Amino acid sequence: MTRSSYELTYRGKSPEKAVLSTPALPLHLVKALRGPAGWRNILISGDNLNALASLLEMKKKGRLSSADGSPGAKLVYIDPPFSTNLEFRGKEKxxxxxxxxxxxxxxxxxxxxxxxxxxxxxxxxxxxxxxDWKKAHYIKAVMDEVFGEENFLNDIIWSYGGRGAKAVAGQFSRNHDIILWYRKGGRHTFNQLSFERAFTKKESGFKQDEQGRWFKTSPRGDYTDESIRALEKEGRVYRTRNGTVRIKYFLREERDLLFESKLVGDVWDDIPDAMHLSAAEKTGYPTQKPESLLARVILAASNPGDLVLDAFAGAGTTLAVAEKLGRRWAGVDSGALAVHTIEKRLLSIKDSRRIGKPSKRHGKACSPFEVFSVCPESGDCACGGGRGHDVKCRYSIDDSTGECVVRIERFRSLGSQGADDAGLDALSSVALDMDFNGHVLHMDSYHTKEELEKNGFEFRFPLEKVKGGVMLVFSDIYGNEKWFSGELA
Ligand SMILES: C[S@@+](CC[C@H](N)C(=O)[O-])C[C@H]1O[C@@H](n2cnc3c(N)ncnc32)[C@H](O)[C@@H]1O
Known part of the structure; x- marks a missing residue:
């Protein structure tokens, strides 16, 4: 890294050495998904400063790597708070x-x-x-110091489209975010991507050749006469009326649409903002980013098996997309609602390894992950226990199937403000461990409120699988949990 001849100074700036000695607090394993031995994805609940220091310890011990063995994370994406002085709430407030x-x-x-x-x-x-537009330029100066100006790769403009609300009197409307991209040093992983723009055949202005193929043309540029002769044989040369040679590029055709393929540049204006997400993608978490945005980042800067880290994970968009694209992932968030939203989102991925494409392979579960807490002992965090809810269940045995049947009869969340909340409406999920070891919830099954509702708030599990203690974890829509144990064997 070359030393800059100028430096950013401000009140409270600590020496880099002091930052690098941030204590690595122990990571308490709270929940785990059962699965084959090997790599486990990581979700950490707590402040990311200590969590990052703890992950760094793991890296030093060789326990944090991509599948190809390269140490640490191949890609970090963060979408931190933008210093807006606002308070953000979920869709249920x-x-x-x-x-x-x-x-x-x-x-x-x-x-x-x-x-x-x-x-x-x-x-x-x-x-x-x-x-965003207010803080990006300060952080650009910080990143030049931290990563070196020579490692600055792009400032990407995510132009997410017009939204009336952003049209401010006396200013141009504000319709973009800025994504700064830096590499660690030397070489970096980069896959050139392209995207398609759709045009209706009628309005496109594109031409059709004698075989009916639609095409666009561009100037011959650096092509030599020899290359032009070769392209001519492939039917790729177009001559204008005055004889100028242009190169033909064929377009993909689907019904009355033509698709033009373009290389992705540093202005991304083909990805609409989160207001346009499908109902299936919306988690209800504020400031959620579109999966298509994260897919572009992850596809460009990592390969399958690479470790992707998001230390301001929010609704877990980065982690969900990493999962679907076959990457390893690690995420951190300090909020109970975020951690709960991430767990639920990842556990609801029925068709991982694919994104934005229809698939016939339904029912594939996400790869195993572990949930840790870095909260100090006395802290108020999302780890086991937490603030309780009032839950009443009725248990029965179905002799015909050998199953234990649990019916949730009453659920009263203590809510985020300590006030009573509206019954089963405030339930979000139930996780079950049929062989609880007294510390860590090893999830055997997970039931979302939506699935439970369809079954009259009832779920079943085979009695023969119960080895001793059963642990049920009830989560409410605020991310609070009630751990509820029972001896059923
Ligand atoms: C803008 S949101 C991220 C949204 C995310 N990209 C998504 O698509 O859902 C920022 C997140 O950073 C988290 N956060 C803020 N300060 C944090 C800290 N010190 N440690 C861990 N997480 C933090 C917040 O809880 C919030 O969920």
Missing amino acids: QKAYKDKVLGAEYIEFLRRRLILMRELLSPDGSIFVHL
Whole structure:
């Protein structure tokens, strides 16, 4: 890294050495998905400063790597708070997170984490930092210091489309975010991507050749006469009326549409904002980003089996897309609602390894992951126990099937503000461990509220699988949990 001749100074800036000695708090394993031995994806609940230090320890011990053995993360994507001084809530008005770190404190908040993330990257890794128009330029200066100006790859403009609300009087409407992309050093993973733009045949202005194939043309550029002769044989040369040679590019055709393939540049204006997400993709978490945006980042800067890290995971978009694209993943978030949303989202992936494409292979579960907590002992976090709910279940045995039947008769969430909340409406999921070891919930089954509702708030499990203690974890829509044990054997 070359040393800059200028430096960003502000109140409270700590020496890099001090940042690098951030204590790595122990990671408490809270929940695990059963599965074959080997790599487990990682979800950490708690402040990401200590979590990143803990992940760094794992990297040093060789326990954090991509499938090809390269240490640490191949790709980091973060979408941190933008210092808006706002408080964000979920669609049921649940508290999500406060974005109240301002001024120099905000710059230092992010800088410390960026230093630790740089250390977590593998030698050919890179980092995407998603920001808005107000803070991106400060953080660009920070990233030049942390990563080196020579490692700056792109400032990507995500132009997400017009939204009336952003049209401010006296200003141009604000319709983009900025994503800064830096590599750790030397070389980095990059896959050139293309995307398709659709045109109706009538309005496209494209031409058709004598065989009926639609095409567009562009100037011959650097093509030699020899190359032109070769292209001519393939029917790829077009001559204008005055004889100028142009190169033909054939277009994909589907019914009355033509699709033009274009290389992805640094302005991404083909991905609409989260307001346009399908109902299936919407989690109800505020500031959720589209899966198609994350798919572009992940496909461009990583390969299958690579480790992708998001330390401000929110609704878990990065993690869900990494999962669907066959990458390893690690995520951190300090909010109970975020951690619960991520768990539910990942556990509801029925058809992983694919994104945005129809598939016939339904029913594939997500790969195993583990949920850890880095909260200090006395902290208020999302780990086992938490703030309880009032739950009443009726248990019975179905002799004909040998199953234990659990019917949830009453559920009263204590809610995020401690106030009683509306019964079963506030239930979000139930997880079950049929052989609880007294510490960690090894999930044998997971039932979303939507699935439970269809079955009259009843679920079943085979009695023969019960080895001793049964643990049920009831989560409410705020991300609070009630761990509920029972001896059924
Ligand atoms: C803008 S949201 C991320 C949204 C995410 N990209 C998505 O698609 O859902 C920022 C997230 O950072 C989390 N966060 C803020 N400060 C944090 C900290 N110090 N440690 C861990 N997570 C933090 C918030 O809880 C919030 O979920």
